[in-house]
Amino acid sequence: MVGLPARGKSLISGKVKRYLQWTSVKAEVFNVGKYRREGTPHPDANFFDAGNVEGEKARRAAAEAAVADMINWLQDPSNKVAILDATNSTKSRRKWIYEKLEEAKVAHLFVESKCDDEELIMANILDVKTTSPDYVGQNPEEAAKDFRDRIKMYEKVYQTIDESEKQLTYVKVTNIGHQVVINRIQDYLQSRLVYFLTNLHIKPRSIWLSRHGESEYNLEGKIGGDANLSPRGFQYAKMLPKLLRKSGLPKDAPLTIWTSTLKRTNQTAGHVVEELGWEKLQWKALDELDSGNCDGLTYAQIAEMFPEDFKARDDDKYNYRYRGGESYRDVVIRLEPIIMELERSENILIITHQAIVRCIFAYFMQVDQSQSPWMEVPLHTLMKLTPKAYGTQVEKYKANIPAVSTWRPQGSTAKHHAGEVDTVVGEDVAGDKSTVTKVEEVKVHS
């Protein structure tokens, strides 16, 4: 990363890491600030003056330690992308990093975040003064002032990436997505990252996520197929506009509905289209995980007809591919264009299927591959995901319309299980509390 403080470098680092991890590319962020804090936990702005010999020495030592750890981490061939989250604001610093990486035979990609939008910078400063470990326990006003002084120290020596560094592979992002300069992109991963970075935006928006209403197949405990909604499923479809309003719709902001191509998601969208007049788009990529030969069977039938497959799936649900069908890994690959489009879009309501909701939720909430296929996603519940600077806010709105539970614990062949909703979806599902900033449960009565 390259850029002055408060230019969204950590935000971008976090998003890139999350995106890569979700696509099974092992990624890690190395934050130089963390290394520096080990020696100097609460420095004031003068510490960051390029003329401060002691400060300069300490900051250099932190950068060296982070780069050494980073290169060491990359020696493990299963580790793929290390992100060096630091200002790296001078040509000489970048030259030093470049040479270190060349020596270690590591490909590089400099990502510069420039920003001259005062509002954006102020929002970032306000965020930092309340969340940065550098200012723990300090007066917020003083912290903000000190942080602004720190930025001035960096501005004195800051050199943007320019023509003189054209031998570097770089992406220079101005005002997050407004202008992007791309130089010497060579491999597949670089090209994908650049596409991801060009699609990012930070306009406020939400993503509403729901499974279809209860279907006739759900009632029978069958998987796959293209069944109609059950009577209770149609009730949910009817209540969905009310649930959406309850969740707080943006005024006059455009909203689009995405469904799969299957009947049950389109039936669920019916009243929203009718009452709220939103545009509807069908995506084949949002169809349920293809269960191949097991399509239309119950879990008890699968366990009886294909006992080895049943066990293999329970042992590694993420990687198990149904004969003639798909695995969760396959689904993630086909969802990748959806995620790219979601990053680019503003308000979206997605009505899709259990496995698909799990994969999309896993992307936003960083749920591990070993856990995401087992997540409980109850029927007749609307989720609202709101991306924030350092995490995604989740709110859940349950319709008061009963439905069977389609959640199945490992090894079980029962037709329907009692849900474990309240302990599974929400605070601790992600194994990463920091990304869940709020969980709300609201029951809406028809």
Add this chain to the structure above:
Amino acid sequence: MVGLPARGKSLISGKVKRYLQWTSVKAEVFNVGKYRREGTPHPDANFFDAGNVEGEKARRAAAEAAVADMINWLQDPSNKVAILDATNSTKSRRKWIYEKLEEAKVAHLFVESKCDDEELIMANILDVKTTSPDYVGQNPEEAAKDFRDRIKMYEKVYQTIDESEKQLTYVKVTNIGHQVVINRIQDYLQSRLVYFLTNLHIKPRSIWLSRHGESEYNLEGKIGGDANLSPRGFQYAKMLPKLLRKSGLPKDAPLTIWTSTLKRTNQTAGHVVEELGWEKLQWKALDELDSGNCDGLTYAQIAEMFPEDFKARDDDKYNYRYRGGESYRDVVIRLEPIIMELERSENILIITHQAIVRCIFAYFMQVDQSQSPWMEVPLHTLMKLTPKAYGTQVEKYKANIPAVSTWRPQGSTAKHHAGEVDTVVGEDVAGDKSTVTKVEEVKVHS
């Protein structure tokens, strides 16, 4: 488009049109030169001098006529993307175009192609002097000299897009893909086009394309499934390294094999991996079109069990989606990342399935959606596609190993049909002879 002559503007226009058409986005190129030639068929370089009042007037009239036709064409809501292929090399010309488009409520995207690679420019000049209608019947050396003089006339007034035009949405591509500047990209289509443009390259390379060898299902006339190769299919796999060598492999250039996840393509790749040591990559996106409920049936069984579906598919094969399965349109959507990756890659051997070969071939050869699903793609035949500046060169290498024909004309339920290979694949399949620059049939004996 924006750029001096011989900077690949028409090449980019053509590629963008082909890509968009393939994804069902109606696109058209409006070449200002064509309009200008109506009045001035064979101008010399002085015609293009900005000081030449008559020339300037004629060129201005041509631009006005092209822009008027373009805006008129865009009034039809089924037409989506018009490409204005011209130099548009001054700020005032771009401002005029921008205002015309704003007035007509048409979104704009300026694509500037800059090039300072002398070799690239010379190759383009050589190409133009032999193909441009401006120089028909003229001495090639004189044509080249005149064309170089024409470029000088443009260079005198050329203004690259810069900060002073930051209100425009633009992509500035330097040396095709080496450096890219992106400004104010807003919508989905713009974002996709930018990704496409950043992936383009013009390094020489070929794409080898083959179906798997004859399978056990092929022998029985069954569709779908995950069958093994037949004995003759295994013979083809064994001969594939020889066929590849016969087709002229690049010396020391890296080559990668892409297969689907199904057994028959991986078995077909076996000897290539073993003998030539190439890296193999499996793509779920290269799996055969999913025939859903009809998987494992013969066409006769489908016609009997699902007569309405059988007829519906014959009536509109591109759009017909098998129950619980896919249409050709669905396949094209899931192949889109493959095409992006193919544009970015160098030499690739793809071993895949009939419908997938049809869709990939249709992309490179601009085959119409009404024709591509009916194309005959015989078993045991290797195709070599070599992208050139103004089209793709196709060579076919047939192995001398018999195989059943899996081609089926409209309405037929026969198990196997005699092929019509020589008239279908090759010269006239694309309905666009200009893109087929060479067709070669070579029989290789084991």
